[in-house]
Amino acid sequence: MAEVRVPELGESIVEGTISKWFKNEGETVAAGDAVCELETDKVNLEVISETAGVLRGVTKAVGDTVSVGEVIATIEAGTGAESSAAPAASQGASTPASTPAALAAPTPAAAAPVAPAAMATPVAAAPLRETLNASPSLRKMAREQGQVGISAAPATPVAAPQALPVKPSAPAAAPAATAQVGVREERVRMSRRRQTIAKRLVEAQHTAAMLTTFNEVDMTAILDIRKRRKDAFKDKYGVGLGFMSFFTKAVVGALKAFPRLNAEIQGDDMILKQHYDIGVAVSTDEGLVVPVVRDADSMTFAAIESEIASLAKRAREGKLTLTELSGGTFTITNGGTFGSLMSTPILNAPQVGILGMHKIQERPMAVNGEVQIRPMMYIALSYDHRIVDGSEAVRFLVMVKELVENPESLLLEG
Incomplete structure (x- = not known):
């Protein structure tokens, strides 16, 4: 036997x-x-x-x-x-x-x-x-x-x-x-993964001093680039040009400027990370998982889009490895894919920062003294106030906004 x-x-x-x-x-x-x-x-x-x-x-x-x-x-x-x-x-x-x-x-x-x-x-x-x-x-x-x-x-x-x-x-x-x-009514036992998600989300709220700051982004420039370049980009790289590559690059640029948002707390110490492994939240039938894009700072737009597409596909097929789900330094979640206009994302412990993207909606905006209809997106940053000051969080989010609204700067800062 x-x-x-x-x-x-x-x-x-x-x-x-x-x-x-x-x-x-x-x-x-x-x-x-x-x-x-x-x-x-x-x-x-x-x-x-x-x-x-x-x-x-x-x-x-x-x-x-x-x-x-x-x-x-x-x-x-x-x-x-x-x-x-x-x-x-x-x-x-x-x-x-x-x-x-x-x-x-x-x-x-x-x-x-x-x-x-x-x-x-x-x-x-x-x-x-x-x-x-x-x-x-x-x-x-x-x-x-x-x-x-x-x-x-x-x-x-x-x-x-x-x-x-x-x-x-x-x-x-x-x-x-x-x-x-x-x-x-129907009684359904939670899966092991759902139980773990529930436990960790509650722990994050009870452990971290979590606050959220909000801003809004004018998506005109990115939408214009995607409209002009999406076909050529797809033909050359075999993957679509989405929003995630722009926001990933913007987040990396802001993390370099505000390193305490790319850290974690261990006892009385802050561990400041010098690498940029960005978690991307993916919704599956069994709950939310966060695979990690490694060394995003050294990747091209096409490489980021390809990696995210690959990770998302394997996540929905249940084929992700433990390595692909561990070690992230910061997380991005996009509730806009489901129509969310605004939300408060919860920290993915032990990380101390998470960026929430939302639905793009046309709104009247004052531009150079004139009212124009612009495609706007609310963005939210939840952060751990134990090591991240409010002014840092606000300036981090403002920098993300500025980088996204001026995509050319992503080539320098991201």
Whole structure:
């Protein structure tokens, strides 16, 4: 027997949650096959079998928490052909191979009208074999019921269907009650990642002395550049010219001028970073993740756009690595993609600054004594007042505004 253990999950991550089993107990596994998937605080990882054989001794079900190094299954040497070829009847109801066959008989338990309502969960919709292999406790219960079903099967095939019309009013009332409860409220357990996000956001608010300052940016110049250059840019670099490259360059320029916004607090010390690794918030089905654009100060506009596009794609596919999610020095988040006009971003600890972008909206503005309609964007800077003074934060945001409104200066300052 070879043990299947939870692998190292990354720096500071000591446990995970089983989110999916790719192999059922009793199935053949080849060396290099993924047997299950683990959800951690940051990414999902596959547990790989190092040996070939048959999956046995599964001890954890979907949703269970496991620790690094913990044994969650074993691999029995062999191909699994012998066990699958053996007749189910000769092995008895206690073996995994005979359990599905035994439960296939129309026993009273299988025909009971309340079974669908009682098991109205995602697991219940799966095939019986997958359901049994998802939980050791369910497998044990199913084996015990399977023994009863085999011995009672000859006497009950006809009786089970006849038991349905005994109380016609009860089955009719049950679905209605279930539907009413389902429509009015639903209890859904938060994923491990969502729990971690919630915990860290609350910690950031309780730990940092967080304040937010606001300003607005005239986006006329950037929109003009994008209109004139977007086709040529796309043809040359294979990626669109978006707003993020301009704001990333502007943020880097402002961080160089105000270094305490590119820092973190460790005890009584400030760690001032001399590198500019900009986190870019990406929304996924499982919550917000912040992959990092490394050394953004040395990257071209095209390189920044390509890297952000690549990181965002992998984030939504759940393929980001732990390295890509760690070590950022400052974060940019764009609520404008969802239509937000103004918001207060929360710090991504241990960082002490985060810039919030918002929706571009045309508004009447006074320009050189005249009222003109301009495409305007509100921007927000949340900062940790423990090491960043209010005047620093205001001047930082003003510099971002000035650099964005004068894109040519980004070539010098960014």
